[in-house]
Every structure is written in C-alpha cells, then in structure tokens.
Amino acid sequence: MTTQTPISSFDITDPKSGPSGGIRVAADLHRDRLEVRLSSGILAALFAFPQLGRPHFPEPSGSEGPMTVLGPEVVTVLVAGLPAESAELIRSALAGRIALVASGDPTDVVPLELGPATPVDDGVGFPLVGRPAERRLYDVALRAGTVGWEVVAPHAVYYRSSWTDFGLAHITDTHVARRIDAFRPTLRDLGLTEAAARMCNMNDQFRGFVSFANRLHAAGELDVIVATGDLIDYLHETDDDPQGMGNAGFLRDLILGRAPGPDWPVVEELRVPILMTPGNHDYRRHPYHLVFDAQIGGQDVYRIRNFSNLALLEREAMALTNALYFPGSTDVPNLGKSAATAMVEIDPHVRAFRKALAEPGPHVARLGKHRVVLVDSAHDVGMPDSGTDALWEVVKQWWDGSGDEDLFTLIGGSPNCEGVNDEEYALALDALESAPDDGLVILGVHAPLINPWNGETPYFLRETQRPALAHQAAWWVQRHTGERSDALVSEHPDWFARPGEGEPAYLKRGDTQDLLDSGVSRGRTDDLLRALAGVGTRRRADVVLAGHTHRHNEISIRVLEDGSLAYFLDFYTVNPRAWYPSKVVRVGDARPAADGHLNLPTTMTYVEVDEDAIANAEPHPLPWDATHDWVTFVPPYADPLATSIDPRAWWDRHKPLQLQTGALGLWENNQVSFSGLRLLTVRSDVIQRVHFLPRERLDAYRWELTLEQATAPDPRHHVITRERTRRFGSPPAAGAPAVLVPAGGGHSVVYRDGEGFLVELWDVPGSAGAGRLASRDVAPAAVGTPSGFVGPDGMAVVLFRGDDSHIHSLYWLGTAAAGHDALSQSCGAIEAAGDPSGYVWGGITHVFYRSPDNHIEELWWPGSEAVNHGHITGYCDEPLAAGDPHGYPVTTTGQNVVVYRGVDGHVHSLYWSDGPTGHDNLSGYCGSPLAVGDPVGYHLAHLDAHQVVYRAGDGHLHEIWWVGAAAASAWDLVAAAGAPPAAADPACWFTPASGTKHVAYAGLDGHVHDLAWAPGAAAPTWTDLTLAALAPPAAGDRVAGFAEAGSATSRVVFRGTDGHLHEIRWG
Secondary structure, X not given: OOOOOOOEEEEEEEOOOOOOOOEEEEEEEOOOEEEEEEOOEEEEEEEOOOOXXXXXOOOOOOOOXXXXXXXXXXXXXXXXXXXXXXXXXXXXXXXXXXXXXXXXXXXXXXXXXXOOOEEEOOEEEOOEEEOOOOOEEEEXXXXXXXXXXXXXXXXXXXXXXXXXXXXXXXXXXXXXXXXXXXXXXXXXXXXXXXXXXXXXXXXHHHHHHHHHHHHHHHOOOOOEEEEEOOOEOOOOOOOOOOOOOHHHHHHHHHHOOOOOEOOEOOOOOOOOOEEEEOOHHHHEOOOOOOEEEEEEOOEEEEEEEOOHHHOOOHHHHHHHHHHHHOXXXXXXXXXXXXXXXXXXXXXXXXXXXXXXXXXXXXXXXXEXXXXXEEEOOOOEOOOOOOOOHHHHHHHHHHHHOOOOHHHHHHHOOOOOEEEEOHHHHHHHHHHHHHOOOOOOEEEEEOOOOOEOHHHOOOHHHEOOOOOOOHHHHHHHHHHHHOOOHHHHHHHOHHHXXXXXXXXXXXXXXXXXXXXXXXXXXXXXXXHHHHHHOOOOOOOOOOXXXXXXXXXXXXXXXXXXXXXXXXXXXXXXXXXXXXXXXXXXXXXOOOEEOHHHOEEOOOEEEEEXXXXXXXXXXXXXXXXXXXXXXXXEEEOOOOOOHHHOOOHXXXXXXXXXXXXXXXXXXXXXXXXXXXXXXXXXXXXOOEEEEEEEEEHHHHHHOOOOOOHHHHHOOOOOOOEEEEEOOHHHOOOOEOOOOEEEOXXXXXXXXXXXXXXXXXXXXXXXXXXXXXXEOXXXXXXXXXXXXXXXXXXXXXXXXXXXXXXXXXXXXXXXXXXXXXXXXXXXHHXXXXXXXXXXXXXXXXXEXXXXXXXXXXXXXXXXXXXXXXXXXXXXXXXXXXXXXXXXXXXXXXXXXXXXXXXXXXXXXXXXXEEEOOOOOEEXXXXXHHOOOOEOOOOEEEEEOOOOEEEEEEEEOOOOEEEEEXXXXXXXXEEEHHHHHOOOOEOOOOEEEXXXXXXXXXXXXEEOOOOEEEEEEOOOOOOOEEEEHHHXXXXXXXXXXXXXXXXXXXXXXXXXXXXXOOOOEEEEEEO
C-alpha cells in the first residue's frame, strides 16, 4: 500500500463496537484504498479501478434501473469469510463517496453504490452499481472532503446498451514525446524556417486526432479506439525523473487535454475510450539522437539517421540535435559505447507505461457479443535490458551487420519483437472459443504476425496479379534469398505451386518463416495464426490490427484443402488510387550470372491503381522527372469490402484479415503515403466498411474534416491510359493503328502485326476482345497502315495494301467471320505504292490510293456490284501525288473530296459530284508552309465546314478550313496553342457531344498531344495527354483519334515505343 495523503478523512458508525454498538470510528479514503480504523486493527478495502488504456465496458442491462457498472474485483477486502458487519461497515464508509464523472464534464455525476458482497480470490469483493448514460465515457472519482470529486481513474468506464452498430478506430505508432514540442521553435531560432514549417510534430498529430475522434463520436461514428503500440517514442527525456511517468505521463496528459503545444494551444480531452497495448518503443528508456556517427575504437564506423519520419533533411537534423544536446557543435555528433547503448536500452517492466496508461499484459475487452483481444508483442528480440557489455556487443553487430536475421531487422528499423507468449496465446484461444458465432473477434498487437521481407509489398505479389506475374514473384524470392535458379523451387517450395497446380495467387503457404517474418512478432505466432484461421478452434477470428513497420497492407489468412495456411496480399477493404513504389525486374533485364544464379537488377516504379489496368502490367517510363523513372498501372482488387452488398458473406471469404496500419504520428514520404488511421464501421454485428483516413489530408485541414471528407476516395485521373494489345495477349504492332466507329456504339482498332496479319481489338457494348481478322488462306499479308470505315448498314470494312502490292478489303457484319475482296485485282486496276483510304456514301463505296506513277487511283462500286477503277488525277493540271491520299464525303451536297500532298510540297484537293473534277491548291492559296506529311480532313455538315490538317517541315500542324464555297483560310495550330512540334502526321475528328474539334499527334518529345477548340475559337487548348495520363512514350507514328457515337469521351490509340498499342481517353 502507498502512504499518500488521504483524499478525505471522516468518521462512521461501527455497529459492532461497544455494548450497545453505534461507536464512531475513523476512516481514511485514499486513491487506491479505504482504511477503517477499528479497535482490532485496520479494515482495508482495496481499489483496482480500470486504467486509462484498459477501460471497462459494462454488460448491457435488461432493465431501466441500476446495473452492475464494475465487477467485484474493483473493490476487494482480502479477508476470507468477511463478517456481514464488516461488509456493512465498508458499504457505509463508501456510501456517497464513489461515483462516475463524465470525462470532460465534471457536472455530470453518476453515483455508485456497493452491490452484494461476492467471494473473490483470497477475500470478498463488491460490485459497483449505478446507471451510466448511453455512449458516454466516465472517470471514476472519489468524494474529496464534503464537496467535490477527485478523479482517481480517468476514462475508466464506457457504456453502450447495444454493440450491434458501432465504430472502432485503429491507431498505431503515434510516437509522442515531450521533446518534440521544442523542435519547431528551435528550428525557427536557428533560422531554419522552412524546416520548421515542414517538420512533422507527432504530438500535434495526436492533439488533432483527439479533436477529430471527439467529432466522430459526437456524430455517432466512433465508440472505441484500439491503439497498438509505439504510442510513445521512448520512456524518459533527459531531464525526467527516471522513477516518474515520463513520456507515458505526457501521452496521458495529451489524452486528458492537459498538454497544449506551442503550435496547438487549444486542446481537448478525449471523449472516446482507448484500448492500448505497448510496442517496442514503449519499452525503450532513453531518447535517441536524430543523426550521429557511431564510433568503435575512436573511429566512425556507421552513421545513424533517425530524422526522415520528421520530414527533415540531414543538415537540419544535425543543427537541431546540436542545438538541443551539443550546444556550439557544428558537426554530426560522435557517440561511443555508453551513449550508444543508452539509446537502445529497454525497461522490460515498462514501469512508467504501467503507471500512466495500462498494464502491458494480455487483455480481452467485451463489447457485447464482440471481443477485442490485446496482445503485447513486447520489445526487440534479444535486446538486453541495461547498458552492459552484452548490449554493447548487440550495438556493434547492429552497426557492422554481422548479426542474425533478428538483428538484421533491427538494423532495418522494424525489428522483430519477442512476440506471443503462452499466456497471450491461451487468452486469444479462450476468446475464440467463448465468443458467440455472430460476434466479432478482433486482435490488436503491435508487431504484425506476418510481414514480407523488408516490409516490401510489391504489386506483383498481390492476389490479383501474382498468377500473371509469376516470374516477378520468383525473382523477388531469388533476390532476397540469393538462391540459384535450379534450386529455387526445391529450397523454397512454399512460395510456388505444387506439382500439377496452376500458378498460385497466394504469397506463400505453410508457416511464416522464409521471407514472411520481417519485423514481426516472434514467439507462438504460427500457433496463433492457425488458431485465428480456425484450425483446431471452434471459429475464426475476423481481424488482426497491427502496426510497427509504419506501412499499410492487408493480408488474408486462409486454410487450403490440405489444412495448411496460405497468405494472400491485396487491397481487400478498399482500393487505393496509388500504391507504394515497388522494386521490379524489367523483362529483358534479367541475365544469367555465375554458378546458376541470375543477375536481377531492379527498377523502382511508381504504382497507379486503375480500373482499366491489366494483371500482367509492365512498367513504362514516367513522362516527367521524378524520384523514380518508371510507372506501372495495376488493376484494383475486384471484390473489395468497400463495394460489397453482402459484407457478412465477404468476410466469410476473406477472414481473418491482418490489417497493418501506417503510423498516425510520423511523416512517411513525399511520394505515396499511407500514414493515418483506420475506422472499422460495424453494422448488424458485421464490419460493413474499413475506412482509411489519411493523415496528410487530415493534417492539411487541422483535423477538422467530417468522416465523409476524410475518407473521400482520391479522384481518378481525368485523362486515362490503358493497354490495348497486352490486355488480350495480342502481338505488338508493326505500324500505326486504324479505328472503326459504328453508329451503334463502341469501336474497333485494327493494326498490322509483325507477320503481316491484321488484328482487331474490339470494344463494343457487351463485348471486348481481340483476334486476327483473316488467315493466310483468306487474305494476303498486309503491308503499310490499314484504314477502315463502317457503312450505314453496320458493315465494317478494312482497307489495306497487300504484300502483292494490290488493294484489298476485309469486311464483316457483327460477329460474323470477315470476308475478303481483292479490290484492285478484281477490276484490273494498277498496283498500289501507298496505303488506301475510303468511305461509303450514297450507296457507293469509294477507295483511293497512290499508284507507282504517283497518280491517285479510285476504286468505286455501288452496293455489292463489281468494282470500277480510274485515275482521279491528270484532269485539272494538278500535280502528281507525293504521299497517300485521304478522302471524305460532303454529306450535305453529295460531293467527294480527296486531299493529298503533291510533289510540289503543297496540299491539294480534288472534288467532284456528278460533274467534272475540280482542283484547289489549298496551302498555296492560303500561303501556309509546304507539307512534309500527308493531310487528313473531314466535313462538318451542321456548319458546312471543311477541316484539313497537315504537318509542315518544322513539325507544326496547320489547319486549312473553309465554309461552303467560300475562300479557304489557314492557321498554325501548334503555334497558336504553344504546343510542341509533331513527329508524325496527325489524327483529326469532331466530337458532336461536346462541340469540339480535335487534332492529336505524337510529338518529337515522344508524348501524345491534343489540340482542341470549338469552331471559331481564337486558339486551341493544348493538352499533353501522355503527361496527364502518365501514359507510355509514343513511337513516331500517326495516332488514331476518335469519339464513339453519342459520347463526349475522346480517345487516341497509338503505338508505343514498346511496340504495343495503348489508348488515352478523356472528356
């Protein structure tokens, strides 16, 4: 017993004393006990109220009257067979002297009475009876004197009459420490104002979280917080009383609203119960320096950097460290044995944590039918508890890398922890066995039970992509084990399929050893995982909540048919828009090395998540300068909880699910960050949603967002790229693509592959796929670039030049097989020297091409009649053609127009209807530059306007336009828009749904660009589509641009430098 001054002293009547009873006796009420001074000695009742980090949740009462708030274990008398008179004396002494006081509102008092005496271990206990209000957090208080109450157990009780619907927040790795509040002012004093503004203050993050949690609670969204360790950065500051509560006491003050900061002066008391279990940092006694050089034998051997999570640079961390600990020094501090060992010394008993926050042992919180199991993964594996020579040996091994696997994880910053002991395992087992079938079992632990090596969770190990990228998974195992190629499967069989099985979707099967045990809980982890998965237990657990690595990931634990466990990685609860950058071996970079090994150089790639991405995604160059040079688009998880209409069935397919949550307090990086918290929303006893709430977004708004604002998904890119050929395993393209757009919606992309086959990629309502249009026994091999159109009857027609130099067509209706016509051969027309174009109008099909003598030839036929042919040049003194012609109809007049580049370098037009052919030198008349590419054009019927676009020698694109029979005008689109020059001829089209004209092209910079404007606009709007979509680089080919019928979405299909076809769409 402690000897502190009593809260109050008073007299009560002892019914046993004296011949007639009723003698007054003295009593003292202390924070931890009641003492009644009898003639025979002191009668003491001991208090064991719930701690701040282990609050009690009373079982719901079936009546409106008083209920048992706290069980008989909180007020006990250690006397076996306590006489009834003594029990009444205790009851009388505490009458009116014990109560619940609402946290943060001392005016809201709920009196507590002692219930019937109940036998407990070694004595008698008294339950406390009262009636707390719904969804309110209470302190336990004792009467101080005759008026007022003194809180002796803050945040001890939280009551809900029903736990069918509630919210549970998971936070971890808050890392608060009193010294951090001095960092920003010190940086300002040093003149490092930018660093001060940038610095992440973990204490302020927690202050913000408290106010945010209170708002969620007030909105009915939050009822309990589970905090899984590393809640403080270390136990004691250099000026702390080593026997005091240190930073554990500072965290307690933050929770109680008693610790404002220099940049956060207005604070709140938390009004939500918080369940705590410690992490490895909660065991560490002393602060660490942000940067220092470790010395052995008077020489610097290792530089330790502990500042990145504060968003500081090394020079800033050095200046801050010196200002606080080494005044006057301007160099990185040098530390030897005593200073270095002090920084990793632990307190195995975590006395300050116990005193200020909670007992670290295992604990089960009962939330109605649900169970929250807290497990202490304890301190770093193998870490001595004092500054001994043994500890110094550990530190030296840490620096020189000579230790074992556990020490390697310590060097990496996410050490393995002592983990699950027998008591914790038994408690978790009991929770699984006793929890109702329709109740949740949630386990909270600091260090995860499973974690891939180095904390890496590359996209290719996801369940969604692992089978399609099995080579990447194998290379990942090989890179981390150094195994020879011929021994990889035999030495690491659990990472690969068994004989006769297809490629696995799991990370691995079996136990957690062999690359799934980095920065984890040791001990009985594998036994616990089997129990949580329902092996040998009555039921499965639902969720494991963990932290420690400061990384966000989700792993599903499932039982295979043979009873072994398998571990699956993916975006199970909600799909992000981006994932952590991943190290990947690009196909083609793997090279044989000596002794059966592989040389596996890695590339770091950004990872974007998009609905149109494919499982076998490959990295492509990022179109701007960044930390990493590559980007990969990956598909989302197809069945996330966020969109499930049957969460109960969803959990049955996925549980148990280990959810590792990023650090609440620390800055992660400036690329892709998942620091923040999770909110589990329970409805009808099922976790309906798991929300991720990003710290960066919350902090940007001083944590003053609603739940909807905090969890709003990041928007999809407004300009989107997707794979076209790789999506269906189609071969790369040997040239530019063509597009056919039917009136009924959808489109087809047609291209020539390396063998001369024409391949169709169709994407129409209800169907998408790919295939060769015709075999060699149907049509000859194609050369050049095909073109095509869709007739009014829906007949799709593709025109191409064959390897026999003749013009051919493939045509089909709907899903029928393609037919073939040898167009130029059938009518005895001359061979082709270039690629054809054509259209159908007024029941007549027109096809144009350039012959070897540079004349423009026309093939035409009405309906299904025989093909006719003839020159359309040579009648108007027009020049011969230097390039391929492009034809289009004037639908308002029935006129035919063909534009082409002449041998004089000018752009010319030929036009006719029923009469003789007319000719115009368009560029010559307008005074626009000579052409080096082939023009394209179209007619806008609603404006009776012609649009012709061509490429000049400087790469600029020029439009020639005219209305009806009016004179033509021209302008430089590239110059007007300020866009880059073109590397190839453009595509042009009109989007009726938006009233916008478009010109798209591949630039000399390898990007695809779009110039868009409404007719009559002063200048086009330029969009770097590659940059906006993060698309792959384009080859120097003509692109195909279009809008589907009735759609405002514009699309460009292009050949990339990888030879594959890609699409960019927007609008």
